[in-house]
Amino acid sequence: MTIKRYFNSNLEDMMEAGVHFGHGSKKWNPKMAPYISAKHKSIHITNLTRTTRFLLEARNLVFNAASSRKNFLIVGTKNKIADLVASASIRARCHYVNKKWLRGMLTNWSTTETRLKKFRNLRAEQKMAKFNCLQKRDTERLKKELSTLQTYLGGIKYMTELPDIVIILDHQEKYVALRECVILGIPTICLIDTNCDPDLADISIPANNDAISSIRLVLNQFVYEICKGRLRNINNK
Missing domain, CATH: 3.40.50.10490 (Glucose-6-phosphate isomerase like protein; domain 1)
Incomplete structure (x- = not known):
């Protein structure tokens, strides 16, 4: 339909x-x-x-x-x-x-904003291939963190208020x-x-x-x- x-x-x-x-x-x-x-x-x-x-x-x-x-x-x-x-x-x-x-997520908005800022920064660093300049252990850690943030915050990544x-x-x-x-x-x-x-x-x-x-x-x-x-x-x- x-x-x-x-x-x-x-x-x-x-x-x-x-x-x-x-x-x-x-x-x-x-x-x-x-x-x-x-x-x-x-x-x-x-x-x-x-x-x-x-x-x-x-x-x-x-x-x-x-x-x-x-x-x-x-x-x-x-x-x-x-x-x-x-x-x-x-x-x-x-x-x-x-x-x-x-x-x-909403009542503690200041914490959510901090997480969203971290999420956007990691996405930007990945797109600019900055992860490739790090040691493998650090790269894997950041990729895992980015994946977790994408799972839980991916739908609100552009929410600023x-x-x-x-x-x-x-x-x-x-x-x-x-x-x-x-x-x-x-x-x-x-x-x-x-x-x-x-x-x-x-x-x-x-x-x-x-x-x-x-x-x-x-x-x-x-x-x-x-x-x-x-x-x-x-x-x-």
Whole structure:
């Protein structure tokens, strides 16, 4: 499916993508009761009408923010969506974290800035072949350090300040990231499954955040809005 198709997705598209499938009824958060429409074979079914409503609210926020040249950070670290998060973020020119969230990445921004500066310096030295002038032991040590920094900071290597909006695709997995945003007052958009707390994010979108097809459908809608908003900003100059 194209991004345009995802943008125009209806309830049928959502059902096809499995957006409505929640967790087992024994693994649910009672706060999610208003967002659950039924239970089928011990599986909670998300109310897609509410999903559509909150998704539209989130899309409008994202579009307006992109039109105002705001910066986005997309967070999704489950192994099965790591490549999806990276490709979508690059397409929308967003920062992203698709591996491990380093505790204090935002709340201890001064330390993160130091790490990013080190990362950029090592990348520059490698490109200029400065590693070749060192002893083999030192070269291997710097290459290993650079590889580690690339893994954890590669998606935010161009980030020079705190993001304006953070989109979190795996709410439970990235609870620490969400708490950091709450502490700093950074607006958040989260995909929340039936085992999540819907009160923590600024906009919580009830949806299956385990299925790749579900995450892809929602994420591509955000990419569409960000690209459209940035194009509007360019055209208005």
